[in-house]
Amino acid sequence: xxxxxxxxxxxxxxxxxxxxxxxxxxxxxxxxxxxxxxxxxxxxxxxxxxxxxxxxxxxxxxxxxxxxxxxxxxxxxxxxxxxxxxxxxxxxxxxxxxxxxxxxxxxxxxxxxxxxxxxxxxxxxxxxxxxxxxxxxxxxxxxxxxxxxxxxxxxxxxxxxxxxxxxxxxxxxxxxxxxxxxxxxxxxxxxxxxxxxxxxxxxxxxxxxxxxxxxxxxxxxxxxxxxxxxxxxxxxxxxxxxxxxxxxxxxxxxxxxxxxxxxxxxxxxxxxxxxxxx
Amino acid sequence: xxxxxxxxxxxxxxxxxxxxxxxxxxxxxxxxxxxxxxxxxxxxxxxxxxxxxxxxxxxxxxxxxxxxxxxxxxxxxxxxxxxxxxxxxxxxxxxxxxxxxxxxxxxxxxxxxxxxxxxxxxxxxxxxxxxxxxxxxxxxxxxxxxxxxxxxxxxxxxxxxxxxxxxxxxxxxxxxxxxxxxxxxxxxxxxxxxxxxxxxxxxxxxxxxxxxxxxxxxxxxxxxxxxxxxxxxxxxxxxxxxxxxxxxxxxxxxxxxxxxxxxxxxxxxxxxxxxxxx
Numbered sequence: 001x002x003x004x005x006x007x008x009x010x011x012x013x014x015x016x017x018x019x020x021x022x023x024x025x026x027x028x029x030x031x032x033x034x035x036x037x038x039x040x041x042x043x044x045x046x047x048x049x050x051x052x053x054x055x056x057x058x059x060x061x062x063x064x065x066x067x068x069x070x071x072x073x074x075x076x077x078x079x080x081x082x083x084x085x086x087x088x089x090x091x092x093x094x095x096x097x098x099x100x101x102x103x104x105x106x107x108x109x110x111x112x113x114x115x116x117x118x119x120x121x122x123x124x125x126x127x128x129x130x131x132x133x134x135x136x137x138x139x140x141x142x143x144x145x146x147x148x149x150x151x152x153x154x155x156x157x158x159x160x161x162x163x164x165x166x167x168x169x170x171x172x173x174x175x176x177x178x179x180x181x182x183x184x185x186x187x188x189x190x191x192x193x194x195x196x197x198x199x200x201x202x203x204x205x206x207x208x209x210x211x212x213x214x215x216x217x218x219x220x221x222x223x224x225x226x227x228x229x230x231x232x233x234x235x236x237x238x239x240x241x242x243x244x245x246x247x248x249x250x251x252x253x254x255x256x257x258x259x260x261x262x263x264x265x266x267x268x269x270x271x272x273x274x275x276x277x278x
Numbered sequence: 279x280x281x282x283x284x285x286x287x288x289x290x291x292x293x294x295x296x297x298x299x300x301x302x303x304x305x306x307x308x309x310x311x312x313x314x315x316x317x318x319x320x321x322x323x324x325x326x327x328x329x330x331x332x333x334x335x336x337x338x339x340x341x342x343x344x345x346x347x348x349x350x351x352x353x354x355x356x357x358x359x360x361x362x363x364x365x366x367x368x369x370x371x372x373x374x375x376x377x378x379x380x381x382x383x384x385x386x387x388x389x390x391x392x393x394x395x396x397x398x399x400x401x402x403x404x405x406x407x408x409x410x411x412x413x414x415x416x417x418x419x420x421x422x423x424x425x426x427x428x429x430x431x432x433x434x435x436x437x438x439x440x441x442x443x444x445x446x447x448x449x450x451x452x453x454x455x456x457x458x459x460x461x462x463x464x465x466x467x468x469x470x471x472x473x474x475x476x477x478x479x480x481x482x483x484x485x486x487x488x489x490x491x492x493x494x495x496x497x498x499x500x501x502x503x504x505x506x507x508x509x510x511x512x513x514x515x516x517x518x519x520x521x522x523x524x525x526x527x528x529x530x531x532x533x534x535x536x537x538x539x540x541x542x543x544x545x546x547x548x549x550x551x552x553x554x555x556x
Contacts, residue, residue, distance in 0.1 A: 119486055139484055167483060183481055183489045189532075190468060191492070193525035195547035197517070203461055204553050205445065206417055208397055211461045211554070213491035214469070218551040222544035226537050233532060239475070240529045244522065247471035251518045254467075254511060259504050266500035269473035273496040275482050276489070 002026035004060030005046070006053065006075065008036045010122055011092055012066030013130035017045040018163050021132050028056045036127050045130065057082040062090065062155075069093040069227050073103050076113075085110030088152050090159075092116055094180060094224075095232040096143045096173035104147045114152040115143040117176065118165060119184075123219040133164075140165035143176045181235035188225065189240055191218040280304035282338030283324070284331065284353065286314050288400055289370055290344030291408035295323040296441050299410050306334045314405050323408065335360040340368065340433075347371040347505050351381050354391075363388030366430050368437075370394055372458060372502075373510040374421045374451035382425045392430040393421040395454065396443060397462075401497040411442075418443035421454045459513035466503065467518055469496040 003024060005016045008031040019027045029046035030053045031037050037049035050056050057063070057079060065072050072091050083089075089111060093099045100115045107113055120138035122129060140160030144153045153170070160168040171179065195218040229236055253261045281302060283294045286309040297305045307324035308331045309315055315327035328334050335341070335357060343350050350369050361367075367389060371377045378393045385391055398416035400407060418438030422431045431448070438446040449457065473496040507514055531539045 119484070139486060141484070169483065179481055179484050182475075182478065183485055186475075187472070187489055187492050189525065189528055190472065192543060192547040193528050194465070194468065194521060195550045196528075196543055197460075197464075197521045197524045200460065200550065201553055203457055205447065206397070206419070206457050207461055207554055208417060210495050211465055213494065214465050215551055215554065216491065217488050218547040220544045220548055222541040222548070225544060226540045229532055229540065230535055230537065233535070237529065237532060240525065240532070243472060243475045244525060244529065246475045247467065247518065247522060247525075250467055250471050250474075251515065251522065254507055254515060254518070257508055257511070259508065262504045262507065263500040265470060265474055266498045266503060269470040269496040270498055270500070272473045272478065273493055275479055276485055276493065 001061040002028065002059055004028045004030065004053075004057060004063040005066060006030045006063060007066040007068075007071075008040050008045070008049070008127050008130075009066060010125050010127070010129045011118070012064070013040060013045050013127040014120075014132055014134050015064060015066060015092075015118075015163070016040065017043070017130055018132035018135055020044055020046070022162065026059065028060055030056070039127050043130075045127075053079045054082045058084055060084075060087065062088050062159075065089060065091040065093075067091075068224055069095060069099050069231055072099060073106065076103055077106060080108050080111060083111060087111060088155060089113040090116050090156060092118060094121070094184070094228045096176045098231045100143065100145055100173055101147075104145060112147075112149060112152050114148050114156045115145075115173070116156050116160070117141040117143060117180075118160070118163065120165075123217060123221075125221045125224070135164040136166075138165045138167075140168045141176055142168065142170045143173055144170065145173065177232050177235050181232055181239045185229060185232060185236045186239040186243055188217050188220060189229075189236070190243070191215050192220060194218065279339040280306065280337055282306045282308065282331075282335060282341040283344060284308045284341060285344040285346075285349075286318050286323070286327070286405050286408075287344060288403050288405070288407045289396070290342070291318060291323050291405040292398075292410055292412050293342060293344060293370075293396075293441070294318065295321070295408055296410035296413055298322055298324070300440065304337065306338055308334070317405050321408075323405075331357045332360045336362050338362075339365050340437075341365060343367060343369040343371075345369075346502055347373060347377050347509055350377060351384065354381055355384060358386050358389060361389060365389060366433060367391040368394050368434060370396060372399070372462070372506045374454045376509045378421065378423055378451055379425075382423060390425075390427060390430050392426050392434045393423075393451070394434050394438070395419040395421060395458075396438070396441065398443075401495060401499075403499045403502070413442040414444075416443045416445075418446045419454055420446065420448045421451055422448065423451065455510050455513050459510055459517045463507060463510060463514045464517040464521055466495050466498060467507075467514070468521070469493050470498060472496065
């Protein structure tokens with residue numbers, strides 16, 4: 001089966017590059033920027049590419065949409081007439097509930113969209129940062145709905161393993177978005193807010209690994225992440241409010257010098273964190 | 279000069295072990311636990327040790343107090359009569375303003391306390407976790423007061439380099455505690471509060487490196503850190519309140535779907551974080 005990769009940013013170009021590494025002869029790439037297409041061809045990330053999807057789409061049986069979340073539905077509306085009946089579309093959007101079902105509803109007869117999330121994004125962006133090894137050892141989530149066939153779910157799971165992801169799981173859109181809301185989005189809110197707490201440039205020379213680890217994800221693609229946050233707004237607000245409650249409680253415990261409760265909180269966090277050791 | 283290391287926990291035993299590695303013939307170790315002394319001797323971390331400081335203290339010219347912060351002043355009161363006039367004491371406490379000056383005030387004539395902070399603590403505790411390499415590439419802060427002589431400040435700075443720390447800096451107690459309040463203590467409050475936000479054990483299998491990095495320091499020695507937090511209470515409360523303000527602002531921006539302000543916050547955090555790249 002031939003792949004079409006739509007959007008050759010960090011994720012799309014990494015995907016294309018990994019597929020080419022695996023020996024595929026036909027990986028087609030699409031991007032609005034002709035320079036990006038040229039780089040992808042020069043680096044052998046794709047067999048052929050175009051800024052106009054209509055030119056090559058009919059050669060692809062699996063089309064992976066590596067677009068910003070809000071671009072997915074407009075892209076499908078505009079270009080699905082050029083896609084062969086029987087093809088499978090996959091989106092790799094970082095949020096699902098508000099993306100997958102609306103897109104599935106507008107699909108023409110004979111197309112299927114199965115949603116996937118390779119959890120291996122980076123703080124950087126663009127084809128220059130593409131790297132096929134980001135899939136190695138990553139989590140790969142398949143997010144089916146009642147519109148999906150058993151065979152497309154299986155195909156998506158196999159793609160995850162094939163790309164090199166070691167943990168392939170299946171979640172509903174809501175389960176996915178709750179998991180992402182806590183593990184990824186809330187942690188980004190925290191890192192961004194910590195860097196924004198006050199000017200801290202005078203502290204650079206004293207910084208150790210803990211602070212660097214905690215704030216690495218404060219480097220963030222503002223266009224992508226504002227979309228991801230707004231699209232998962234209710235869940236992320238809930239998680240953020242729960243975290244604010246937890247840290248406000250800690251602040252109150254410190255204010256009151258309630259050492260027993262402080263120790264209980266430390267012991268609880270230590271016990272919970274032990275589960276997450278690799 | 280002979281060293282005496284008081285308290286052979288993670289930090290004290292690592293210090294002793296590094297000094298022995300460097301070829302010192304006389305490194306004396308003190309601990310309340312006889313088993314700890316035995317382990318230190320078996321592993322060649324110390325030349326000789328005792329549970330009773332009075333036995334060996336008069337052989338030491340540099341005495342490093344690797345005790346819990348609240349134990350430092352009582353230890354000095356109890357044992358300083360056994361210390362040779364002309365000796366230098368150093369404490370490695372993680373907070374300074376509420377420790378150093380009270381200790382300096384009770385010192386007998388002929389002793390000097392110069393405060394140091396090798397910034398290389400770990401999430402673990404105890405002699406079993408000792409490791410002389412923790413000093414390599416670490417920050418080492420010397421924290422003098424007006425009671426200190428030029429020669430003892432120089433001695434402390436030289437010790438930092440000698441132990442293998444690559445960045446040796448000098449700060450006042452207040453500067454030190456403000457720096458630690460933001461870079462270390464607030465980050466621990468955040469990691470602990472994130473783990474305590476809600477039960478998250480069902481999410482273990484989906485966790486990526488970002489979440490692991492951010493919560494590593496949620497594993498915490500509850501006895502030590504409750505002391506460190508209470509002793510730096512005013513500064514840590516101020517930092518925590520500023521962070522709560524920052525994340526509450528982010529929450530409000532998300533609630534209002536104020537995309538322009540959200541992007542501004544992302545861009546600011548990204549720019550600030552770039553300074554901290556190694």
